[in-house]
Amino acid sequence: MVLIALVAGVATVVVTVVLPAERGIDPTGIGAALGLKEMGEIKIELARQAEADEAPRASAFRPDAGMMFDSVEVVLPPGEGREVKLAMRSGATVRFVWAARPGPVNVDQHADAATIRYHGYAKGTGVQADSGTLTGAFDGMHGWFWRNRGTDTVIVTLRTNGHYAELKRLP
Numbered sequence: 001m002v003l004i005a006l007v008a009g010v011a012t013v014v015v016t017v018v019l020p021a022e023r024g025i026d027p028t029g030i031g032a033a034l035g036l037k038e039m040g041e042i043k044i045e046l047a048r049q050a051e052a053d054e055a056p057r058a059s060a061f062r063p064d065a066g067m068m069f070d071s072v073e074v075v076l077p078p079g080e081g082r083e084v085k086l087a088m089r090s091g092a093t094v095r096f097v098w099a100a101r102p103g104p105v106n107v108d109q110h111a112d113a114a115t116i117r118y119h120g121y122a123k124g125t126g127v128q129a130d131s132g133t134l135t136g137a138f139d140g141m142h143g144w145f146w147r148n149r150g151t152d153t154v155i156v157t158l159r160t161n162g163h164y165a166e167l168k169r170l171p
Contacts, residue, residue, distance in 0.1 A: 070167045074156040076105065076148035082156075082171070085143035086164040088136035094162030097131035098144070100154050104128045106147045113140030134162075141168070 074082045109121040148154045
């Protein structure tokens with residue numbers, strides 16, 4: 001009988017304290033007192049970072065021979081934004097993939113030229129990653145503006161492959 005009570009007590013502690021704390025949940029407060037909740041939060045953050053690191057590799061992104069290829073990292077301190085543009089001709093296409101870690105970021109995919117102030121392609125709030133094909137609507141500069149609205153520094157990794165003359169980082 002004592003053995004059954006002991007096993008039941010251990011099982012109760014594991015189910016109500018240890019397992020939830022490993023997932024960053026601590027309904028009793030005991031997980032925080034024992035340091036289990038902090039370990040769980042670290043485990044969750046590491047898993048999130050690993051997922052973000054894999055995002056660019058998870059796509060079917062393979063550079064095509066004979067075209068431009070770039071891979072850049074853009075560092076975004078909290079509250080700041082940065083822009084990357086490609087000099088493209090009308091109808092030219094570029095395949096791209098980007099991921100923000102730890103992310104997410106706000107993004108504005110757009111273009112401009114001497115006679116065109118702004119041409120929007122897509123916008124997003126709280127975006128972790130994106131991939132696709134960008135087709136130049138006209139001769140000009142086409143690209144992305146990312147803004148970090150979070151409290152941690154975010155690194156955006158962008159990979160491009162296609163028909164463009166150059167990649168420019170803008171302040």
